[in-house]
Amino acid sequence: xxxxxxxxxxxxxxxxxxxxxxxxxxxxxxxxxxxxxxxxxxxxxxxxxxxxxxxxxxxxxxxxxxxxxxxxxxxxxxxxxxxxxxxxxxxxxxxxxxxxxxxxxxxxxxxxxxxxxxxxxxxxxxxxxxxxxxxxxxxxxxxxxxxxxxxxxxxxxxxxxxxxxxxxxxxxxxxxxxxxxxxxxxxxxxxxxxxxxxxxxxxxxxxxxxxxxxxxxxxxxxxxxxxxxxxxxxxxxxxxxxxxxxxxxxxxxxxxxxxxxxxxxxxxxxxxxxxxxxxxxxxxxxxxxxxxxxxxx
Numbered sequence: 248x249x250x251x252x253x254x255x256x257x258x259x260x261x262x263x264x265x266x267x268x269x270x271x272x273x274x275x276x277x278x279x280x281x282x283x284x285x286x287x288x289x290x291x292x293x294x295x296x297x298x299x300x301x302x303x304x305x306x307x308x309x310x311x312x313x314x315x316x317x318x319x320x321x322x323x324x325x326x327x328x329x330x331x332x333x334x335x336x337x338x339x340x341x342x343x344x345x346x347x348x349x350x351x352x353x354x355x356x357x358x359x360x361x362x363x364x365x366x367x368x369x370x371x372x373x374x375x376x377x378x379x380x381x382x383x384x385x386x387x388x389x390x391x392x393x394x395x396x397x398x399x400x401x402x403x404x405x406x407x408x409x410x411x412x413x414x415x416x417x418x419x420x421x422x423x424x425x426x427x428x429x430x431x432x433x434x435x436x437x438x439x440x441x442x443x444x445x446x447x448x449x450x451x452x453x454x455x456x457x458x459x460x461x462x463x464x465x466x467x468x469x470x471x472x473x474x475x476x477x478x479x480x481x482x483x484x485x486x487x488x489x490x491x492x493x494x495x496x497x498x499x500x501x502x503x504x505x506x507x508x509x510x511x512x513x514x515x516x517x518x519x520x521x522x523x524x525x526x527x528x529x530x531x532x533x534x535x536x537x538x539x540x541x542x543x544x
Contacts, residue, residue: 258310260286261301267317274321281326285316288330325462336385340411345403347470348462349381352527353447356501356534357385359525363497363536364443368392371439373491375431375446375484376400378470380408380424382445387417387424396439398429401469431480432487440493447501448480449473477503481510485517492539499536507532 267282275281283294289312290296290305305313319329327333327348333340335349336357342348364370370390374383374397383397399405405428412418412426427434451458451471458464463471473479481500488498498519502510507524514522519537527533 258305258307259301260297260303260305263305263310263313264297267313270317270321274323281320282317284326284330285320286313289313289316323461324465327462328465333379335379335381336388338385338388338415340379340381340384341407341414342379343403343407344465345401345467346378346407347447347466349379352529352533353381353501354385355525355527356445356447356499357382359534359536360386360443360445360499361389365389367442369394370442371493372396372443372445373435373439373441374398375444376448376470377408377426378404378447380411380426382447383408383424383426384412384415384417386445387412388415391423393423395424396435396441397424397426398431398434399426400428400430401467402428431484432491435491437490439491440496441491442493442496443499444484444488444492444496445499446484448484450477450481450502450506452477477506478509478513481506482513485513485519489517489539495538495540497536497538499534501534502532504531504533507535510535511537 263286264282268278271278271281283297286297287294289309316329320326325348327342328344331341333342333349336354340349370393372386372393372395374395377383377397377399380397383395387393387395397408399408405426408426412424417424429435449471450473453472481502485498492498500510511522511524514537519539522535522537524532525534
């Protein structure tokens with residue numbers, strides 16, 4: 248959809264929302280909410296404002312901006328890229344087209360790490376492929392005693408994660424979170440040992456038809472696609488992570504919904520103990536984790 252949109256009637260908020268919903272209905276499962284979010288962004292107001300002042304008139308300039316944003320959304324662009332922000336773990340993250348959009352399913356990974364380690368202090372944690380910093384910063388917000396390293400291959404993603412850390416107040420004098428550029432472990436000090444390593448790596452096969460559908464059409468392919476049917480990065484991380492895990496250190500992966508069994512098998516073959524897979528909010532296999540006993544000679 249690329250043609251110019253036209254609105255009929257007055258510029259009342261209620262009318263703009265109704266027409267915006269109709270426009271987005273064919274392309275969005277959340278057309279009403281999308282229209283609300285975009286109009287809130289234009290007006291710089293909370294959603295409660297739309298409900299409180301439905302008869303409020305919007306200026307012609309604001310209407311023009313709203314139409315531009317609706318057109319972008321109708322063309323499939325994700326809301327998060329349009330507004331430049333996304334909520335994750337009840338925290339507001341800046342996003343850009345250089346990173347994946349934080350998803351609710353990834354909160355399952357955060358919940359699992361907290362379930363296993365939330366009562367522990369002074370944990371050393373590594374987040375591989377941090378993107379916006381969502382996982383690392385969500386964990387940091389819950390555990391001020393943890394020391395967290397977060398890295399990404401994309402320098403633009405690193406800068407964005409640093410910005411998010413600063414805006415969320417998670418870059419205190421204790422160097423609570425350290426964010427840096429690295430191609431997986433290449434820039435991690437060889438003598439570092441972590442109690443927890445987490446990763447949401449690329450895990451989609453290049454031929455997957457879903458790459459041409461929904462929000463992922465606009466997301467960076469380098470953060471989505473991996474060789475070997477989507478398993479290349481998972482295999483590499485699992486193999487090398489053994490050198491960076493402390494005694495009884497634990498590795499957590501987010502992966503594709505059909506990859507649980509093969510990731511468990513991979514971890515077992517690499518010497519990890521009793522791998523387990525946890526389902527996401529939709530009941531799909533999403534997180535696999537295991538402890539590395541580190542008893543090699």
